[in-house]
Amino acid sequence: xxxxxxxxxxxxxxxxxxxxxxxxxxxxxxxxxxxxxxxxxxxxxxxxxxxxxxxxxxxxxxxxxxxxxxxxxxxxxxxxxxxxxxxxxxxxxxxxxxxxxxxxxxxxxxxxxxxxxxxxxxxxxxxxxxxxxxxxxxxxxxxxxxxxxxxxxxxxxxxxxxxxxxxxxxxxxxxxxxxxxxxxxxxxxxxxxxxxxxxxxxxxxxxxxxxxxxxxxxxxxxxxxxxxxxxxxxxxxxxxxxxxxxxxxxxxxxxxxxxxxxxxxxxxxxxxxxxxxxxxxxxxxxxxxxxxxxxxxxxxxxxxxxxxxxxxxxxxxxxxxxxxxxxxxxxxxxxxxxxxxxxxxxxxxxxxxxxxxxxxxxxxxxxxxxxxxxxxxxxxxxxxxxxxxxx
Amino acid sequence: xxxxxxxxxxxxxxxxxxxxxxxxxxxxxxxxxxxxxxxxxxxxxxxxxxxxxxxxxxxxxxxxxxxxxxxxxxxxxxxxxxxxxxxxxxxxxxxxxxxxxxxxxxxxxxxxxxxxxxxxxxxxxxxxxxxxxxxxxxxxxxxxxxxxxxxxxxxxxxxxxxxxxxxxxxxxxxxxxxxxxxxxxxxxxxxxxxxxxxxxxxxxxxxxxxxxxxxxxxxxxxxxxxxxxxxxxxxxxxxxxxxxxxxxxxxxxxxxxxxxxxxxxxxxxxxxxxxxxxxxxxxxxxxxxxxxxxxxxxxxxxxxxxxxxxxxxxxxxxxxxxxxxxxxxxxxxxxxxxxxxxxxxxxxxxxxxxxxxxxxxxxxxxxxxxxxxxxxxxxxxxxxxxxxxxx
Numbered sequence: 001x002x003x004x005x006x007x008x009x010x011x012x013x014x015x016x017x018x019x020x021x022x023x024x025x026x027x028x029x030x031x032x033x034x035x036x037x038x039x040x041x042x043x044x045x046x047x048x049x050x051x052x053x054x055x056x057x058x059x060x061x062x063x064x065x066x067x068x069x070x071x072x073x074x075x076x077x078x079x080x081x082x083x084x085x086x087x088x089x090x091x092x093x094x095x096x097x098x099x100x101x102x103x104x105x106x107x108x109x110x111x112x113x114x115x116x117x118x119x120x121x122x123x124x125x126x127x128x129x130x131x132x133x134x135x136x137x138x139x140x141x142x143x144x145x146x147x148x149x150x151x152x153x154x155x156x157x158x159x160x161x162x163x164x165x166x167x168x169x170x171x172x173x174x175x176x177x178x179x180x181x182x183x184x185x186x187x188x189x190x191x192x193x194x195x196x197x198x199x200x201x202x203x204x205x206x207x208x209x210x211x212x213x214x215x216x217x218x219x220x221x222x223x224x225x226x227x228x229x230x231x232x233x234x235x236x237x238x239x240x241x242x243x244x245x246x247x248x249x250x251x252x253x254x255x256x257x258x259x260x261x262x263x264x265x266x267x268x269x270x271x272x273x274x275x276x277x278x279x280x281x282x283x284x285x286x287x288x289x290x291x292x293x294x295x296x297x298x299x300x301x302x303x304x305x306x307x308x309x310x311x312x313x314x315x316x317x318x319x320x321x322x323x324x325x326x327x328x329x330x331x332x333x334x335x336x337x338x339x340x341x342x343x344x345x346x347x348x349x350x351x352x353x354x355x356x357x358x359x360x361x362x363x364x365x366x367x368x369x370x371x372x373x374x375x376x377x378x379x380x381x382x383x384x385x386x387x388x389x390x391x
Numbered sequence: 392x393x394x395x396x397x398x399x400x401x402x403x404x405x406x407x408x409x410x411x412x413x414x415x416x417x418x419x420x421x422x423x424x425x426x427x428x429x430x431x432x433x434x435x436x437x438x439x440x441x442x443x444x445x446x447x448x449x450x451x452x453x454x455x456x457x458x459x460x461x462x463x464x465x466x467x468x469x470x471x472x473x474x475x476x477x478x479x480x481x482x483x484x485x486x487x488x489x490x491x492x493x494x495x496x497x498x499x500x501x502x503x504x505x506x507x508x509x510x511x512x513x514x515x516x517x518x519x520x521x522x523x524x525x526x527x528x529x530x531x532x533x534x535x536x537x538x539x540x541x542x543x544x545x546x547x548x549x550x551x552x553x554x555x556x557x558x559x560x561x562x563x564x565x566x567x568x569x570x571x572x573x574x575x576x577x578x579x580x581x582x583x584x585x586x587x588x589x590x591x592x593x594x595x596x597x598x599x600x601x602x603x604x605x606x607x608x609x610x611x612x613x614x615x616x617x618x619x620x621x622x623x624x625x626x627x628x629x630x631x632x633x634x635x636x637x638x639x640x641x642x643x644x645x646x647x648x649x650x651x652x653x654x655x656x657x658x659x660x661x662x663x664x665x666x667x668x669x670x671x672x673x674x675x676x677x678x679x680x681x682x683x684x685x686x687x688x689x690x691x692x693x694x695x696x697x698x699x700x701x702x703x704x705x706x707x708x709x710x711x712x713x714x715x716x717x718x719x720x721x722x723x724x725x726x727x728x729x730x731x732x733x734x735x736x737x738x739x740x741x742x743x744x745x746x747x748x749x750x751x752x753x754x755x756x757x758x759x760x761x762x763x764x765x766x767x768x769x770x771x772x773x774x775x776x777x778x779x780x781x782x
Contacts, residue, residue: 109501
């Protein structure tokens with residue numbers, strides 16, 4: 001964690017401290033506390049110090065693992081497990097003990113805790129800007145290495161997926177399966193089968209699985225569809241993998257689109273267009289450029305080719321119907337956004353660049369690389385070929 | 392979802408509706424909306440109807456998947472992506488459109504949304520009892536079947552873990568590894584290796600992985616330690632697996648403790664005592680009994696044998712230092728609690744029963760079964776032998 005940046009970003013808040021009440025599921029909490037607590041616990045940042053309040057069960061691990069200046073346990077405030085009002089009393093006592101009469105909480109902090117502290121005379125303000133997000137957005141070298149490592153696992157998984165797809169047979173008229181369905185060992189190759197291969201490969205590389213997208217045909221036209229059922233020849237198959245390292249908790253993200261057989265002329269055009277949109281967006285990535293400008297670079301390629309985007313038609317349900325990318329770190333989606341209104345890029349931002357085109361009647365195509373913004377441009381953390389025909 | 396129970400539990404709230412602002416990560420949201428949205432969305436329960444407000448990107452999936460009476464998208468409120476104040480205006484307009492001027496939110500609902508609605512004249516009350524938890528606690532037959540299925544995957548994973556441990560050699564003086572270390576194919580058998588085997592097995596059975604505990608020796612004495620490094624002969628190895636079905640999102644949970652070689656006399660006594668505590672607690676499970684009474688039944692076995700519990704010494708760091716169990720469903724830990732203050736058991740409650748003993752100088756022993764409370768007692772959903780010597 002970059003404490004200078006933290007202090008800088010929190011400097012204009014006029015509260016005595018910054019309070020988190022969350023488990024490790026919350027990226028702000030994981031970042032500020034450095035502790036993987038499975039149940040919600042308190043982290044207070046005040047006067048340049050990080051203070052943790054955890055249950056007795058977590059105390060041992062927290063003292064050895066957390067990046068905190070002080071760690072206290074519930075018993076230090078004579079709290080016995082179970083009582084709700086007593087718990088809130090303990091929280092207030094913990095804050096006052098640190099000389100804190102007012103705190104900021106991020107917008108997704110729990111209203112129950114906020115209101116309970118207010119009832120006890122602690123002033124609670126919402127940090128609507130979620131300033132920790134901006135702190136987290138700029139990565140240290142160590143964080144970049146963690147993302148790089150997750151990306152290497154990701155590439156191994158993509159390789160496994162591509163090989164499974166590339167090595168498939170295509171069902172003909174004499175086969176039991178519907179003509180055109182991809183077959184492995186005589187059985188239809190399904191999204192679920194490819195997903196399982198991806199997930200097992202990630203596991204073997206120390207990554208936990210979250211959801212994975214393996215979607216072909218019309219399913220690929222819905223960017224959030226995870227895909228299911230048999231894959232087919234001549235259709236575009238989107239494979240989008242976003243693994244998380246079990247050791248570091250940092251994420252990677254990459255998408256490729258594959259085809260077995262002969263894609264339609266339109267799909268082939270879409271693929272080339274999307275590769276051009278990717279390159280145009282990448283060319284725009286440098287410190288000082290805004291996320292909006294990078295997004296614009298991708299949109300322009302599509303718009304010049306006559307494809308709809310949210311800029312030309314905010315209501316469109318086909319064409320380029322999402323943003324160009326997002327920051328990535330402890331969360332898969334975090335700051336900055338490569339979209340309309342997207343903020344200025346800074347060295348150390350790790351972002352995805354992922355243009356795509358979608359239409360249920362045609363299918364979907366998306367190509368996504370992972371890059372880090374450097375002093376004079378960007379470094380591409382992705383080392384995986386861009387090719388439509390699966391090999 | 393049991394709407395009668397929902398209406399019953401929410402009846403005494405004096406607000407117009409119940410509001411959730413969360414993603415599928417939140418079990419209340421998943422339960423009430425029936426929708427696996429990866430980003431936060433709104434679910435309002437008012438006048439017996441479930442109303443969803445989602446982004447355009449999620450709209451298609453939400454209309455087909457969600458268990459909602461109405462699904463609307465941001466564009467229906469002329470909201471364009473990005474603007475924070477406009478987003479909050481949209482939320483307020485959505486509520487007023489449903490005739491709602493006041494809402495209850497669960498304690499872990501986001502304070503940013505609560506305060507923004509208050510600023511817009513909507514009254515927001517915190518449902519400090521988190522009533523949806525009580526609704527979720529009683530499972531339908533379909534939910535019980537989903538848990539049963541996850542538990543079957545769990546048993547396959549436990550089998551794989553036990554076989555790996557049972558089939559290990561023990562390093563002697565001529566081996567490179569430290570004497571007493573478990574070996575597979577000449578290499579030390581580590582917690583990480585067993586964990587990987589568990590995780591791959593779960594994947595093959597359609598379960599996603601969360602964290603898993605494989606902890607031996609002193610590590611097993613910290614109930615939240617996940618375990619790392621080589622496992623050893625003659626020590627107690629705790630294996631605690633809590634998988635989640637990828638299809639249904641329901642969890643299962645089971646713990647066994649294994650030993651290769653000769654456990655100490657104390658460990659052997661602890662194992663027998665813990666099996667007795669398990670049986671005593673199970674005997675106490677029936678509708679009308681409280682979670683506190685079930686917990687007491689386990690405590691009594693330990694206390695009679697002279698082992699410390701939180702009842703005899705709230706500050707103890709050795710002995711039986713956690714609760715006897717917890718409800719399980721869409722969350723691994725949910726209502727009811729089998730602990731001091733634990734609520735009355737009802738038919739349909741699915742709970743873990745998991746007594747254990749811990750001391751860093753001796754190790755840790757825990758045995759955990761998963762059961763459902765029935766009209767006249769309980770049904771054990773666990774079908775896995777209880778034995779200390781790994782087979």
